[in-house]
Amino acid sequence: MRILNTLQAAAAVAVAVRLARGRRRLPPLAAPRTPAPTTTARVSVVIPARDEEERLGPCLAAALADPAVTEVVVVDDESRDGTAKLAAGLGARVVAGTPPPEGWVGKQWAVQQGIEAAENEVVVTLDADARPAPGLFGALAAALEEYDLVSVGPRFVCEGVAEQALHASFLTTLVYRFGPIGPSAPPAPHRAVANGQCLAFRRTAMLDADGFARVRGNMADDVALARTLAGGGWAVGFLDGGGLLEVDMHDSAGGVWREWGRSLSLRDVTTPGWQAADLAVVWLAAALPVLRLAAGRPTRLDLGLLTVRFLLAGALRGSYTRPGPGVLLSPLLDPVAALRLTQATLRPVRHWRGRVYPASTTDVRPGRDREGAFLDPDGARPEGVTRGGRTSRPDRNAAR
Incomplete structure (x- = not known):
């Protein structure tokens, strides 16, 4: 339990630093x-x-x-x-x-x-x-x-209350991560x-x-x-x-779960280490306080994190054209959002609009060669990209 609380404290610090950027x-x-x-x-x-x-x-x-x-x-x-x-x-x-x-x-x-x-x-x-x-x-x-x-x-x-609550909970996972x-x-x-x-x-x-x-x-x-x-x-x-x-x-709400949930994890553009760190932040800082509250055993840190989360829910009302009670209720669905994020990370979706893509298509992460240039998924340096990663694009003022 002490280890879990220590990890939760670290996740809380990470969230606090990220939220502070909003100032x-x-x-x-x-x-x-x-x-x-x-x-x-x-x-x-x-x-x-x-x-x-x-x-x-x-x-x-x-x-x-x-x-x-x-x-x-x-x-x-x-x-x-x-x-x-x-x-x-x-x-x-x-x-x-x-x-x-x-x-x-x-x-x-x-x-x-x-x-x-x-x-x-x-x-x-x-x-x-x-x-x-x-x-x-x-x-x-x-x-x-x-x-x-x-x-x-x-x-x-x-x-609808359910759609808005689930959407706002999903949106919170992005705010907590980035x-x-x-x-x-x-x-x-x-x-x-x-x-x-x-x-x-x-x-x-x-x-x-x-x-x-x-x-x-x-x-x-x-x-x-x-x-x-x-x-x-x-x-x-x-x-x-x-x-x-x-x-x-x-x-x-079903459409939010299926469609947005499939890409929420950003699995194919995130290294395994950052995937684990992002999941940990969402589970420890968002989902765990709700679960402990439901069990009647919240800690002081849980209560503090829940306070921050409900304040964020109020701030997120501006992200919706017609905000309703669903946005303010969204913290209660944070364990559900964490579960969907985990599912999308472990079992990424490889189909969309009637097309199915091979596993290798969704596991591509752009990398660099030894000289620092960014590479295509197949390892080749793209045309128009010079050594060091810079593109050979025309002068921005000349383009005008």
């Missing part, structure tokens, strides 16, 4: 107030879509209506429904996606095709469940003055995180770096991309974009 967060992403060269960039929006007929409409309508967007490219990833017809009917340019080559996960291959088809230098990729607000694309273009790759954290559309969104100082590349529902970058730089090809086999493609490019010298920003972006990810 120095960068300001949320905001729409530009006045037209300026940095906010009037012509933006291409790329949306990979596979069987998204039911969710694509609002995303497309908002993107097409934004004055900063001059084209929306929908890559129809072999959909079996009316995705392509809907996209074309609303005014998007539809690219008929081809089957992913061997070693590629479908989303990365669809995004790669969309980037190649895009006409503008500034590219923003969106998932079909994204709901951009006016000003998002101008704000992202402006952010590219400071960063090479930008992703944003949205507000979530969650209906800290709040928008840190003022960038994390080490191997701890960088990103949200693949919305990414912004310069087309030439991404193609030169062959970014999506370098993470072609990762199921957690967004975090893999951020960590690989950050390790190669890119300035990667993960900003709070809740005022300009909403996402409607799931339609039930």
Whole structure:
């Protein structure tokens, strides 16, 4: 018991240090107030879509209506429904996606095709469940003055007490492992995180770096991309974009469990040591206090951790479009979230949207050679990546 309490104290310190970063967060992403060269960039929006007929409409309508967007490219990833017809009917340019080559996960291959088809230098990729607000694309273009790759954290559309509670509990596992969104100082590349529902970058730089090809086999493609490019010298920003972006990810608590739970562990982009450390923090600092409270035997540290957790639940209300009692009740589901995180770590999912990927595809972790250059999953140095890990991308000012 003494050893367990000591480990719990260490986990509590780790969580406290990470939460403290929230006191120095960068300001949320905001729409530009006045037209300026940095906010009037012509933006291409790329949306990979596979069987998204039911969710694509609002995303497309908002993107097409934004004055900063001059084209929306929908890559129809072999959909079996009316995705392509809907996209074309609303005014998007539809690219008929081809089957992913061997070693590629479908989303990365669809995004790669969309980037190649895009006409503008500034590219923003969106998932079909994204709901951009006016000003998002101008704000992202402006952010590219400071960063090479930008992703944003949205507000979530969650209906129902159970769905919201489970979602908020899952979200807490990310905060406990990586800290709040928008840190003022960038994390080490191997701890960088990103949200693949919305990414912004310069087309030439991404193609030169062959970014999506370098993470072609990762199921957690967004975090893999951020960590690989950050390790190669890119300035990667993960900003709070809740005022300009909403996402409607799931339609039930079961959907949260199945769909978000499959990628929550970030298993294929995290070393075994960090996986164990992350699991320990979640179990000791979040799940254990609830379990001990339920058993009627909480320690003082348990009560302190529960207090912190309920305070965090209050802070997380701002992450939801219509926060309800589910967010405040979410600490009670922390043991369930820890269980799902453990399950996803030990038994990673290797299928998505009707496609099954081999085990080797999801166990790829970008590495370095002896000279420090980042390597492809097959051990080759990607084209456009020099020794030392730097990309041979063009000068950022010249690209403008």
